[in-house]
Amino acid sequence: MTGPLGFPLQAMKPTMTNRSDDLHDANVPLVLDVDGTLLRTDLLYETFWAALGSDVVATLRGVVSNWRRPERLKQALIEIDRPAIELLPVREPVLEMARAAVQAGRPVHLVSGSNQALIDALAEVLELPGDHYGSDRDRNLTDATKAAFLVEQFQSGGYDYVGNARADLKSWGEARKIIAVEPDRGLLQQIKALGKPVEILPDGWGASEVVRELRPHQWVKNLLLFVPLLISQTFSAGAFLAVLLATAAFSLGASSIYVLNDLLDLEADRRHPEKRFRPIAAGRLPISAAMRISLLLILLALSLGYLVDPSVALLTLTYMAGSLSYSLWLKKRRWLDLLALTGLFLLRLLTGAVAAGVIVTPHLLALGFVVFFTLACVKRLTALSRMPTRAHLPGRGYAPGDLIPLERAAYTGVGLSGAAFLVYVMDANAAGLYSAPLVAAMAVIPAVLWLFRMVRLSIAGREDYDPVRFLLHDRAGLALVAAGAGLLLLAA
Template identity: 50%
Template sequence: MQEKTQHQEPKTIPLVVDVDGTLLRTDLLLETIWAALGRNAIATLLVLIGNLANPAVLKRKLLAIARPDIGLLPERQDVLELVRNSKAQGRSVHLASGADETLVTAVAERFEIPGPNWGTRLERNLTRQEKAAVILGQFGAEGYDYAGNSWADLPSWQTARRIIAVAPDRRLTARLNGLGKPVSIVKDGWTLRDVFREMRLFQWIKNLLIFLPFLAGLPASAPAGLAVLAAALSFGLSASAVYIFNDLTDLDADRRHPEKRHRPIASGRLPISVAMGLGTILVTLSWGIALAVDPLVWAMAALYMVLNLAYSLSLKKKRWIDLGLLATFFLIRLITGAIAANVTVTPLYLGFVFAVFLSLACVKRLTALARLKTPEQLHGRGYRPADTRNLERLAYGSAFASVVLFLLATLLDGAATYVSTPPLMSLAMLPFGLWLARVIRLSLTGREDYDTVVFVTRDKVGLSMLALSIVIFLISY
C-alpha cells in the first residue's frame, strides 16, 4: 500500500470499507447475475429486463434465482490485512456496499466484521450519494476513513478523513489527490497478462483442424490459403470469447476446482466487467473477419458460438449429450476450413474427426472422475464415479471407430487422386491409434491433465507417437 501522506491512525476513527472490487476482488451484483444465468437463463433475463429502473428490486429478485457462494469469493489481501490490523488496534470496521444487504451480511460474517454494516434494501439502493449520506449520518464529516475502488466511491471519499483507493486510474488518482486528504493507494489492478491468460491463446492450436481440408487439397491457390488463415483467426477469437463466457457461467465450479480456481476471472485477477467487455470485443472482431471471408464462414462461427452458449447454460450438465457437443465443436472447425478453402470433405473423414474428439471428450470426464475425492457427482456436470465404466467403453469404442473410419476414407473415398500410396497412409493410423489408447489409459488413473491440450503438448511419449503418425501421413503424399 502506497501512502501519499504519513498519518498516525487514531484508534477512535472507524474504518468503512466498500465490498465490490475493494474487500473482494469481484462484484457481488455481477456474480449474482452470472450465477442466475447459469441456473435459469430465461428467468434471469426477464428479471433484468423488467427491473432495470429499480436496481434494489432487481438485486433482490436475482437472489431468488441464485446466490453466489460467499465463502468462495476471492478477497483482496491488502485490504483484508488493513481490516484485521484496524480491528487489532481497537478501531470499529464497517462494510458499506451497493450489493444486497443479505450478501453484505454474509461477507461480514465470513470476515468477522460485526459492524454495523450497510447494503442495499428494497427501499434504498446504497450507491454513490445514497451510500455517502448513510456513512456521513453515522460518523459525520471527517469522522471515518474510507476504502473504495471507483468513481462511484467519490462522494464517500469527499467527506472521509482519510482515503484508501484500490487500483484507481490516473484521472481518479489525480482527483483524489486534489481533495487535500491523506491518500493510500493499493496497487492491485488487472494487467494485459491477465487478459491474455483468460483468452487462452495456447488453445488456438485446436484451430489447426481448420487447415486440414486446405492441406489435403494441395496444390491450392494463395487466396484460398489466406481465406483459411482468416477463418482460423476468426475461430480463435470466437474460442477466446467462448472461454470467457464459460468461465463466467462456471465461476462456482471453477473456484472449487484445484487448478481452475487460479484462472483470471475465478481468482479475481480479471474483473468480471472487464471480461464482459473483452468478450464483446472478441465476438465483434471474430464475426467481422468471418463475414469478410465468406457468409457461410460467418454462419459456422455463429453456430459455434450459439452451441457453446447452449452448452455453457445448460447442456454441459447433461450426461452424454455434452460429449457429443464437445466433439461437434471440432467438426464445425473442419467444415469451416473446407468452406474457406472451397474443398469437399467426405462423410467418412467427418466421421473420423467426430470419433476422435468424442473419445477425447470422454477423456476429460474420465480424468475429472479419477481425481474426484468423493463419491458425489462432478460439480457442474452430470457424471458420477458409477459412470466411469461406460465412459471408458465409449472412449475406446470411439477411438477404434476413428481408426476404422480413416482406413475406409483412405481406401474408398477416392484418396488415390491426391495420395500416392493409400496403403502407406493407412499405416499412419497405427501410432495414432496407440496414442489415443495411451491417453485413455492415463485418464483412467488420473495422470492425464484436466486440459487435454496441455497434456498433449507436455507428454513426450505421446508427442513421439503423433509425430510418427504425421511423418507417415506426409510420406504417403
C-alpha cells in the same frame, strides 16, 4: 500468502502518503466498500452470472424488468441464485487492515451498494463483527446516497473510508481520511484535490491476465480448419489465406466463449484444484472487463469470418452459439455434453472446407466423429480420475460411477477410429489422393496407439485437465502424431 478462504493471494506492500498518528484512533469508524475494494470482484456481476447459470430466462426477465431500478435488480437476482460467498476472492491487505482495526477496538463497517443479504453473509464469513449496510429493495446504497448515509451515521469527517472507484468520491469527500485501492491517474488527481490524508493500496491487473484468460494455446485446436485443405491437396495461396482468416475468426470466437464460460463457471472453477487460479475466478481480472473483452472478441471474430465469406461468418456465429449453449446447458447433461463437444469439433472441419472451397466426404466426417468423441471421453475421464475425493464432478453431470461407462465408451471409440480411418483411406475419393494407399493405411497404427495412450493416461489420472496443453508437452504422443503424419505424406 493465503487469504482467509485458503486461496493464495499476491502480497502487496501498501504505499502510504500523508499518514498521521491519529489513524488508529479507536473512536473513528473504519468504513469499507466491498465491490472491488474488500473483494477482488463485484457482487452484482457475481450474482448476475450465478443467476444466469441457474435460470437464463428468469435472469434476463429480471434484468429487463428492473433495468432502471438497480436496487430492485439486485434483489431479483439473489432470488434466482446467489454466489458462494465463502469462495469469493478477497483483497488480503484490506481484510488485514479491517481485522487490525477490530483488534484495536475500532468500529468496522461494510457499507456497499450490494444487496444487504450478501453483505451480511460476507461479514459473517470474514468474521467482521458490527453493523454492516447494503442496498435493499428501496435504496441503492451507492454514490451520493452512500455519502449521505455515512454522514447521517457518522457525521462529516467522522470516519475513514476505503474505496476504489469514482463512485466513492463523495464518500471520500465526507471522510476524515481516504484509503484508495489502485486508483488510476485521473482518479488519483481527484482524490488529492479533496485535500485529505490519503493512503494508496496498489493492486492492479494487466495484459498478462487478459492473455491467460484468452487461453491462446487452445487455438491449436482450430488448426483442424486446415485439414480439408491438406487432405484435398489444395495448395493455392487464395485458399490458404481464406482458411487462415477463418482459423483466426474461430480462435477469437473461441476465446470469447472461454471468457463467458469462466463467468458462468465461477463457483465450479473456485472449487476446482487448478481452475481456481484462472484470472476471473481468482479476481485478478475484473468481471466487467472480462465482459467487455468477450464482446470485442465476438465482433472481431464475425468481422474476420465475413471477410472470407458470409457463410464462414455464419458458421463462426454457429460455433460461438453452440459453445455458449454448451456452457449454459449441455455441459451439465451427461453424455449429451460429449456429443456437443464432438459436434463443435466437426464444425471446425466443415468451416475449413467451406473457406477452402473443397468437399468433405462422409467417410472423413465419420472418422472425425469417432476420434473427437473419444477425446471428449478422455476429457471427462481425466476430470473424474483427478478429483481429490470420489465426488460428483463440479458443474458437470458425472459422478464416480460413470468412470467405467466412460472408459468403455473411450475404448470403443479407439477401435471405431481405427476402422473408420481404414474405410476413409480405402474410399474411392481418398484413394485418388494417395499414390501408395497401403502406406497411408499404415498410418492407422500410430493413430490408434496415440488415442489408446490418451485414454490410458486419462484413466490413470496422469493427463492434464487441459488435453491440448498435455498434447503440446507429451513427447511420446507428439512422436506418434508425427509418425502418422509422415506416413500420410509419404503416401501422397
